[in-house]
Amino acid sequence: MNDRSDIERIRDARRAKLPKLDIDATAQRILVVALRMFAMHGFHATSMRELAKALEIQPSALYASFPSKDHLLAELVRIGHEFHHASLRAALLAAGGEPVEQLRAVVRANALVHATYPHLAVVVNDELHALPPALAAPGLALRRQSVALLTDIVERGIALKRFAVHEPMVAIAAIGAMSLRIPYWYEPGTLAADALADAQAELALRIVGAAP
């Protein structure tokens, strides 16, 4: 498919990038380009031939670094989930014991990850289902942990009467959804990533009815 006319799911204005990794330079180069193409067009809409062409190597050379296309995606999904979960955990640990501050910190971190690594977020969220279960399992486990982390904060805040929420599940889903959607609309320029994170943290506090 030389003449691809698909609509891009995420704009390439911000170049695709990965967190710092400790892996082979060739593998990293492949991962970054694969990340961009998987994010923009989707995993199944990106062929190994096209990926190789974008890298200016032959398709067969890809298999020296990754045993299959699935493993390539799995590695991106693994990196994304681990970085994401580590970011949330670090934010929570630094936030002290007050639910308001915990929620603010975790939502800020969640927003910043999505604003800083939008391609990675898109691939993690939209292409995980393309993996065979064995390769998707680790990511799914981390995802559940991240949800639990947010759930625990909100439920504790309710118990401590810091928050007032009618339907906790709906509120938690709304807070998660807010940051999850960042890659699809946000572009830095008018609003700095940090200001976006602050704004979403404030909205999260409104959502849980934290006393202002």
Added chain:
Amino acid sequence: MNDRSDIERIRDARRAKLPKLDIDATAQRILVVALRMFAMHGFHATSMRELAKALEIQPSALYASFPSKDHLLAELVRIGHEFHHASLRAALLAAGGEPVEQLRAVVRANALVHATYPHLAVVVNDELHALPPALAAPGLALRRQSVALLTDIVERGIALKRFAVHEPMVAIAAIGAMSLRIPYWYEPGTLAADALADAQAELALRIVGAAP
């Protein structure tokens, strides 16, 4: 690919369904099954052969109703966008002139569409980018109108001092994201769709800082 092992993007607990349509019965039967498969596995991960097999017809029979796989997706996307936009418009028209009631009505409608037609919502949102630009254009136009509809309500509410928002764009995106994500987590049972819609409408009012 007989032995598909992909993870399903959306559970099939709720059977895929379409709004009432005025089209050929055969075409409708094809559309419903395609809707389910595109929603669960993705457009590119669903082959015409698999679709035909699920319908218990031969692949070539599909082409009597739709000239190509793209057109099949385009029809689903068109139906989804038109139904969605019509729902929001109807809700707004019935809501009177008060921004608080307008926002409540539109968010309720948005939530109900996503809770009632989750497969359609998933296909519209996740597979639109798989269409060539010419086929995607009508959907994109309706999408912009729906966003504008919400934006106008929020901005008018701010101007009339009914709402207090620091970053309108962030608030509007959050309100949209909340309903958009419904198909990926919500399952009726513990919470009725109507209660979900009410809960999201309340959260939207909190997000825009409507006086309680």
Added chain:
DNA sequence: GTCTATACTATGATAGAC
């Protein structure tokens, strides 16, 4: 680790009979 060359399979789509 990259190349050339190629095997094998799956894909979207069409031809033509009924």
Added chain:
DNA sequence: GTCTATCATAGTATAGAC
């Protein structure tokens, strides 16, 4: 409108030389 049969292409992946 559905069938059988088939085409042309694109897909993932491998073999073997350098």
